[in-house]
Amino acid sequence: MIAFRHGRLLTAKAAKTNKLRQGESDGRVIIPHQVGLMHQAITDLSGNTLFELRLRQAILAAQHDVKQVGLLLIDIDATDNFPIQDSALAKEFSEKIWIRLRAVLRDSDTIVRMDDGELAVLLPSVAGTEDVIFVARKVLSKLEEPLLLEGLKFDVRPRIGIALFPEHSSNADNLVHRADIALAAAKRTRNKYVLYAHEQNNAPRAVLHMSELRRAIVADQLFLLYQPKIDLKNGLIAGLEVLTRWQHPELGLIPPDEFIPVAERTGLIIPLTLWVLHQSLLQCRAWNDMGIDIGIAVNLSMWNLEAQELPDQIAGLTKSIGMPADKLELEITESAIMGDPQRTMRTLTLIRDLGVRFTIDDFGTGYSSLAHLRKLPVTGMKIDKSFVQNMESDRDNAVIVRSIIDLGHNLGLKVTAEGVETQEAKDMLVGFECDEAQGYYYSYPIPAHEIAQLFRKPPLGPTDCSLAAASFSTITNGRNETTRDPQAALQRP
DSSP states (O other), X not given: OOEEETTEEEOHHHHHHHHHHHSSOGGGOOOOHHHHHHHGGGSOTTHHHHHHHHHHHHHHHHHHHTOEEEEEEEEEEEOTTOOTTOHHHHHHHHHHHHHHHHHHSOTTOEXXXXXXXXXXEEEEEEOSHHHHHHHHHHHHHHHTSOEEETTEEEOEEEEEEEEEETTTOSSHHHHHHXXXXXXXXXXXXXXXXXXXXXXXXXXXXOOOOHHHHHHHHHXXXXXXXXXXXXXXXXXXXXXXXXXXXXXXXXXXXXXXXXXXXXXXXXXXHHHHHHHHHHHHHHHHHHHHHTTOOOOEEEEOOHHHHTOTTHHHHHHHHHHHHTOOGGGEEEEEEHHHHHHSHHHHHHHHHHHHTTTOXXXXXXXXXXXXXXXXXXXXXXXXXXXXXXXXXXXXXXXXXXXXXXXXXXXXXXXXXXXXXXXXXXHHHHHHHHHTTOSEEOSTTTOOOBOHHHHHHHHHSOOOOOOSSOOOTTOOEEEETTEEEXXXXXXXXXXXX
């Protein structure tokens, strides 16, 4: 028998001895999916790395012995009435799941709880597809038996994704990924198990996992784009919003609305935000060294604001990089502010005292009160694009946009309109005396080197706004010409 405990593989004898000494092994805790996040912190995060090492060893051995390796990725869920706050019950649940798995697997098979809470089973020697499916069915049959815990009966709903070496991949990382694709297909189709097939790569994107995102942060799979904010009085670039993208080695370009929720749900939003802050401040410093005097705006989530160390981290970054704090603007949503107003106020005040500016993002979509808004140490607000994008044809939205602009000015705030896509929208915002605008009408998010090129361009001639060196749009002889690169058009947020 092989067990996993705090990043170490234990032999059957060692695992048995450890259990006799300590009663139950914490490292063998396997819990239903919804309980997994609560207990993630108690598990050593080397689980994935260790399992991948074992998988590579099995593949290497199989190459010499001309045999196949099977991989099962198991997602275990309990009934909706499972008491997720009862850690003792969750531990008992885990122990029984472990015992059931060991009852149907060989001593040579390895079980590891992966970083995102799923179970991986390595079958180092299988005869082929029929053999690995036979094992999967045995596992399902055993796991699906109702569990009795403290006199209560709970149903268990396992799903399994299956991949085979060398049929599906000869690479350990790819094999895990393809088992994950198969598991996602099983969840999507409500099948109990799915064997990977190459055509599944064309199915909707597999569920992204914590381990993949962590790897992306350290493996340079993430990159930054910058979208200009334009001063509506003179047409110059007033600042740049920093936008994060993920270039996955197999899934391609992943938009933030797919991976940011994963980051927030798993706690990786903290290191992800610090990475974005560090990289964007370095880029801002590079621009300033080139004589380009511009500031950047980075989005913060509710989880960032709850981190007490955030003010010290920002102070350390600006000092080490050598950037004035007033070049950094942080965008926060109304919902993030209202999560814990007192703690948020303390955090915002500490960061504000460093010289950093704050803007309320997506204003109009949250539930902040006017009285609370007046107390916040913010200098600006951004009107949510849902109000701006169709205000030319929607009178109600136009009234809302104008009212928000008036409200912001009465509070002494700079107002930026997001989602500006047409000349008509821009003209209306100018008439409403909005301060800044941002959107595809001016520029898609573009790489850092293209931002530098924009600042090097000479003045572009007469327009309805006195556009200068950093202008984006020229209206000449009734034609609207844009400076945005065709490649950038493919990089919409």
